[in-house]
Amino acid sequence: MIKQGFTSNQLSGDGGPVALTSRHILGMEGMSPIEIRALLDRGHMFADNPHDSISDALRGKTIINLFYESSTRTRVSFELAAKRLGGSVLNIAVAGSSVKKGETLLDTATTLNAMHPDILVVRHNCSGAALLLSQYVDAAVINAGDGRHEHPTQALLDALTIRRRIGRIEGLKIAICGDIANSRVARSNIHLLGTLGAELRLVCPVTLLPADIENMGVSVFTDFEAGIKGCDIVMMLRLQTERMAGTETPSQREYFNLFGLDSGKLMRAAPNALVMHPGPMNRGVEIDSGTADDVEKSLIRTQVEMGVAARMACLEALIARSQ
Amino acid sequence: MTATRFLNAHLFDPSQSIDGLGYMDITGGVITAINLGTPPKDRTIERVIDCKKAMLAPGIIDMRVQSADPGSEHLESLPTLLAAAATGGITALACLPNTSPVIDEATTIDSLCLRASRIGGPRLYAYGAATKALAGNEMAELGLMAEAGAVGFTNCTSSIHDSLVMRRLLAYSHMLNKPFIQHCEDRALTHEGEMNEGETSTRLGLIGSPSEAEVIIIDRDLHLLRRTKARYHVAHISTRAGIDAVRKAKNEGLTVTADTSPPYFLLNELAVSTYNTAFKLSPPLRSEDDRKAVIEGLADGTIDAISSDHMPVDRDAKMQPFGPAQPGASAVDTLLALCLTLVHQGQISMTRMIESLSMAPASILDIEGGTLRPGGAADFILFRPQSSWIIAGANFISDSRITPFESHPVQGLVDATYVNGLAVFTRD
Numbered sequence: 001m002i003k004q005g006f007t008s009n010q011l012s013g014d015g016g017p018v019a020l021t022s023r024h025i026l027g028m029e030g031m032s033p034i035e036i037r038a039l040l041d042r043g044h045m046f047a048d049n050p051h052d053s054i055s056d057a058l059r060g061k062t063i064i065n066l067f068y069e070s071s072t073r074t075r076v077s078f079e080l081a082a083k084r085l086g087g088s089v090l091n092i093a094v095a096g097s098s099v100k101k102g103e104t105l106l107d108t109a110t111t112l113n114a115m116h117p118d119i120l121v122v123r124h125n126c127s128g129a130a131l132l133l134s135q136y137v138d139a140a141v142i143n144a145g146d147g148r149h150e151h152p153t154q155a156l157l158d159a160l161t162i163r164r165r166i167g168r169i170e171g172l173k174i175a176i177c178g179d180i181a182n183s184r185v186a187r188s189n190i191h192l193l194g195t196l197g198a199e200l201r202l203v204c205p206v207t208l209l210p211a212d213i214e215n216m217g218v219s220v221f222t223d224f225e226a227g228i229k230g231c232d233i234v235m236m237l238r239l240q241t242e243r244m245a246g247t248e249t250p251s252q253r254e255y256f257n258l259f260g261l262d263s264g265k266l267m268r269a270a271p272n273a274l275v276m277h278p279g280p281m282n283r284g285v286e287i288d289s290g291t292a293d294d295v296e297k298s299l300i301r302t303q304v305e306m307g308v309a310a311r312m313a314c315l316e317a318l319i320a321r322s323q
Numbered sequence: 324m325t326a327t328r329f330l331n332a333h334l335f336d337p338s339q340s341i342d343g344l345g346y347m348d349i350t351g352g353v354i355t356a357i358n359l360g361t362p363p364k365d366r367t368i369e370r371v372i373d374c375k376k377a378m379l380a381p382g383i384i385d386m387r388v389q390s391a392d393p394g395s396e397h398l399e400s401l402p403t404l405l406a407a408a409a410t411g412g413i414t415a416l417a418c419l420p421n422t423s424p425v426i427d428e429a430t431t432i433d434s435l436c437l438r439a440s441r442i443g444g445p446r447l448y449a450y451g452a453a454t455k456a457l458a459g460n461e462m463a464e465l466g467l468m469a470e471a472g473a474v475g476f477t478n479c480t481s482s483i484h485d486s487l488v489m490r491r492l493l494a495y496s497h498m499l500n501k502p503f504i505q506h507c508e509d510r511a512l513t514h515e516g517e518m519n520e521g522e523t524s525t526r527l528g529l530i531g532s533p534s535e536a537e538v539i540i541i542d543r544d545l546h547l548l549r550r551t552k553a554r555y556h557v558a559h560i561s562t563r564a565g566i567d568a569v570r571k572a573k574n575e576g577l578t579v580t581a582d583t584s585p586p587y588f589l590l591n592e593l594a595v596s597t598y599n600t601a602f603k604l605s606p607p608l609r610s611e612d613d614r615k616a617v618i619e620g621l622a623d624g625t626i627d628a629i630s631s632d633h634m635p636v637d638r639d640a641k642m643q644p645f646g647p648a649q650p651g652a653s654a655v656d657t658l659l660a661l662c663l664t665l666v667h668q669g670q671i672s673m674t675r676m677i678e679s680l681s682m683a684p685a686s687i688l689d690i691e692g693g694t695l696r697p698g699g700a701a702d703f704i705l706f707r708p709q710s711s712w713i714i715a716g717a718n719f720i721s722d723s724r725i726t727p728f729e730s731h732p733v734q735g736l737v738d739a740t741y742v743n744g745l746a747v748f749t750r751d
Contacts, residue, residue, distance in 0.1 A: 029526070106642050126644030127517075127528035128598030147646065149528030187528060211531055212522035 017057060017320035018042050018313060024134045024141040025314050027150035028191035036159070036192060039313045043160045046084075047309035057316040058087025061118040065091045066108070067144070068124040073279055073304055074144050074154075078121050081311035090117070105129060106136055113137040119318055122146075127184075140318040142311075148182050154278055155188035157310035159196065161303045162233060165274060170197035173270070175221075175228045177203040178237030178259065178286050181210045185278045186237060190216050203227030205259060207248045224259050225268045234269050235276040236261055236287050244285065252285050262288040266297070274299050325369050326350045327744070328362065332374035332705070336381060337678040338694035347379060349701040352744035357695050374705055377738050381681035381693050382414025382445075382702040383659060386582060387504075387558055387630035389479075389651075391723070393435070394423025399635035399722040401435075405444035407721035408655045409748035411631075412737040414702035415446040415692050416655070417684075420457070421479040427452035427463040429471035436472060444747045445740075446702070448474045448690060450504060453492050459483055462492060469499045474688045475556070477504035480605060482540045484510065490547045497553035502580070502687060504556045507540035507565065508532075508606065517646045519592045519607040527595065529645060532607055538564035545572050545579070556687060557581040559632050561606045563616035570625040580687045581625065584632035584654065585661035586727055588617045594727065600641045600648035601727045604632075607650075608727075618670050621679060628683040629676075631658040635723035653723040657714055659706065661728060663735035666708070673708070701744035710736035 018038040028036070046054065063082040065075050075091060082089045092112075103111075105124065112120065113136070120139045122130050127147030134141040145151040162169055174193055180186045180202050190213075194200055200218040202209070214220055221227030228234050239255060249255045266273060275291055275298045283289045292298055327349050334345045334357060345359035348368065385408065391398035408416050418435065420426030426435065432449045439447035451468030453476040455461045465476055476496055482505055483489040496503040513532035518524050520531025541557055545568065548555050560566055560581045572579045586604055591611045594602045602608055620626040634651030641648050662680060665671040685693030692702045714731045716724035740748040 104639070104642065105644065124644065126646045128646075129644040131598055132644055147528050147644075148530070184528060187526075210525040211520045211533075213525050215522045216526070 018317040020317050020321050023318070023321055025152055025318065026130050026134060026141065026143045028152045028155050028188045028195070029150065031191070031195070033195050036156075036195060039156055039310070039317065040160050040163055042313040042316070043156065043306070043310040044164065046312045047160065047164065047306060050309070055316055056086035057319050058082055058085035061087045061319055062116070063087050063089045063119045063121065063315065064112055064117040065089065066112065066120060066122045067092065068094045069145070071123055071144070073307065074123065077304070077307035078144065078311050081308045081315055084308070085312055085315055087315070105133065109133050109136045113139065118322065119315060140322055142314060142318065145184050147184065148187070149184050150188045151184040152188050153307070153311050153314055154185050155192040156314065157303060157306040158189055158235070158276060158278070159192055160306045160310050161276065161299050164306070165299060165302070166232065169193060172198045172233060173201070173231045174198045174233040174235060175201045175203050175231040175269075176235045176237065177224065177227065177261070179208045179239050179243060180204045180213065180237070181208045182240060182243070183237050189235065190218055194218070201227050201231065203259070205249055208243070225265055228265070228269045231269045231273055233274050233276060234261060234266065238278065238280065239282060239286050256285055260286050260288065261291055263291050263294075266291060273297070276300065276303060278303065326355070326367050327370040327372060328365070328368045329372050329374050329379060330362065331376060332379035333376050334359065334695070335378050335673065335677060336695040337674045338381070338682050339696060341695070342674070344376065347695065349744045352701050354695055354697050354699055354701050356697055377705045377707050379703060379705055380677050381695055382704050382740060382742065383412045383680045384684040384688070384690070384692055385413045385416040385631045385633070385655065385658065386628055386684040386688060387584070387632050388416045388418050388655065389634040390418045390422055391635040392422070395635070398637055401438055402442050403720065403722045404655070405439060405442055405447070407719060408445045409740045410720045410737065411655045411657065412659045412704040412706060412740050413445050413655055414704070414740060414742045415448065415690065417448040417450060417474055417688060419477060419479045420450050420452040425452050425456050426450070427455050427457070429464065429467040432468055432471040432473055445742055446692075448472070448688065450475050450477045452476070453478045453483060453503065454488065457481070459485065460488065462488070462495065465495055465499055465501070469501055473501065474690060475502040475504050477558070478506070480506050481510065482506055482508055486543060486547070489544065490551060493544070493547055493551040493553040493555065497551055500554070502554040502556045504558050505540065505544060506558050507537045507544070507560070509536040509539045512536040512539070516607070518595050518603070519609050521592060521610055523592045523595060527598065529595070534562040534609055534613060535564065537562045537606065538568050541565050541568045545577065548577055548579070552578070554578050554580070559584050559587065559606060559630070560620070560626060561587040561609050561617065562613050566616050566620040566625055570620070570623075573625065580627045581620070582628035582630045582684070583617050583621065583626050584630055585658065588614060588621065589661060589664060590614070590727060595645070598645045600643060600645055601652060601725050601729060603645060603648050603650045604652060604727065605650040618665065621665070622671055622675065624675075627679065628687060629658070629662055629679045630684070631655050633721075635721070636725050638725065641725055652725050652727050653716065653719060653721045654726070656719045656721055657726060657728055657733070659737060660712070660714070660733035660735040663708055664733060667734055702742050704740050705738040706736060707738060708735050710734065712736060
């Protein structure tokens, strides 16, 4: 869905908030390359000026972080992003709230809606939950992760991280490795990086590969070293504890052996290949500490830093759209 | 014993190959004459009804309905279910035993059927639970339930998983000469599943149930059937592989039958793309190839019957994210109109369609109805196949108003439904 008629000036990072076609940010699927580039440009600028007050777009605005799953980095990152733009932030962690007493997602939504927030940032363990919520509230909704579906701001911060280091995304060979089946990060990155012209490879055990994913414009590898061969970026995904032993993978030891990243395997990638991970990491399961902490090769800390900038661009764009 | 003549009707009865303008006489709830052309003068006729060229066909026999009553009457009571069925042209329906209490003994069959006959309207039949409390382990009192009128046995919405239990159930049903109705789904493959597995489930991040789960159970049961010789019926068949297996078994001479429901020949998995929980059904909506296979199966008779698969669902259970939402939808109100879609599209003949809604289920369950033969019960409908309307759950007679066909335009409207010669529904 490419909206025609934008001039580059309207959309550039310096030109103020990004104009979005949708009033929510629920996923990267369907977001136009123009919008994605504009959000990245704007995020770039926020990242360049982390402490200057470039925009107070959220002054007088209320942002509610509604998290049904535990999260440290995403929640803090949204909070910081909102505060840097002058907004007031309310955090609702589900443990200890009325949700535990059996209140449904939609009842919670209605209750929160009555408090007139401007933006609702929601994370939920069910795919489609953010979309459902967006149909019942007046606020703009940002999907901060819905089940196995999407985590759009993670993809934006990943792309911003790559752009700041390499300067482009188009033409890069990027391997996304690990638990693809259960990863919303993988899906959002497939949409975003694919839309911007990266060559995408998925590398994972066949038991963690969802059906027909080749149709999403990616190539699939079950041999780790073949999969990352010649790649500019190796993006590792977290393996959930409950999947480390059972019928998806036999053991942590075997998983690390076949699909974990260490400096030896990384040699197969392109000479200056960079390593990414959305966090939190399982050291010694999908990635070894030497690789994760290698300041030359690992972008993992930059990813966290870019999270704030990318989310500032999203929050600002939604507030601008609602006015 | 009033003699009534239905005049100027477009008679349509696949069981007698009747298709044309004519008349039908009934007396005392029994069809006494049916003929094409102008009727002879008959002084014994006391009442004449001009059908104005509406189609007069055997009443619909809906062989798969879930009743929320007893147990969850707040979702739908028996009187509303029967009234909704009558509106949809259904003259007989067979209820699954997954009520509360479960229909796993003779007295519960008696009680449900007795209540239905007191309420009046369509005839109500009940299946008996194949296993006690539907737990899948111990055989229920099939013989006593058969004596009380059970038209078949089923474990409702789950397959019998233990192959030994299944073997014995088939053998015992055969001894009682009652059909065994199986919902075919290998739960080991699907217990986490949220929709059909494929590109759509991958895009939506929903856990996929592989379509092979259906044919795995069918294949196992067919192997057992060769040994036990029973009347085996596959409920709401939805996959190409399952249909192929049934087709081969029929060619081999096994006593296998199957039914399907409108969602499986009118919709596919892409409908789930917006996470709309009205499209969450069991079995899940399948691929386009499966949908085409269902139509082919209906056309060539591999799939004998069409049932509504009516299931009252609590609105709150649907106002959820897709994963935890309850499967199921209301369906008796819309059965005929949705089926006629395939006729209007030229994919299935009217003969085959009416047969699959009446004669076929009557024969599978071995109950009366499904025909307009003189001497049979006067269970029939008057309908106008071309009348168009738009499906709106809010207008359903059923208390349960969730339908995957909300806002669908359809053609085919029931004018009147007769059971035992009495109008149980007439449109004003």
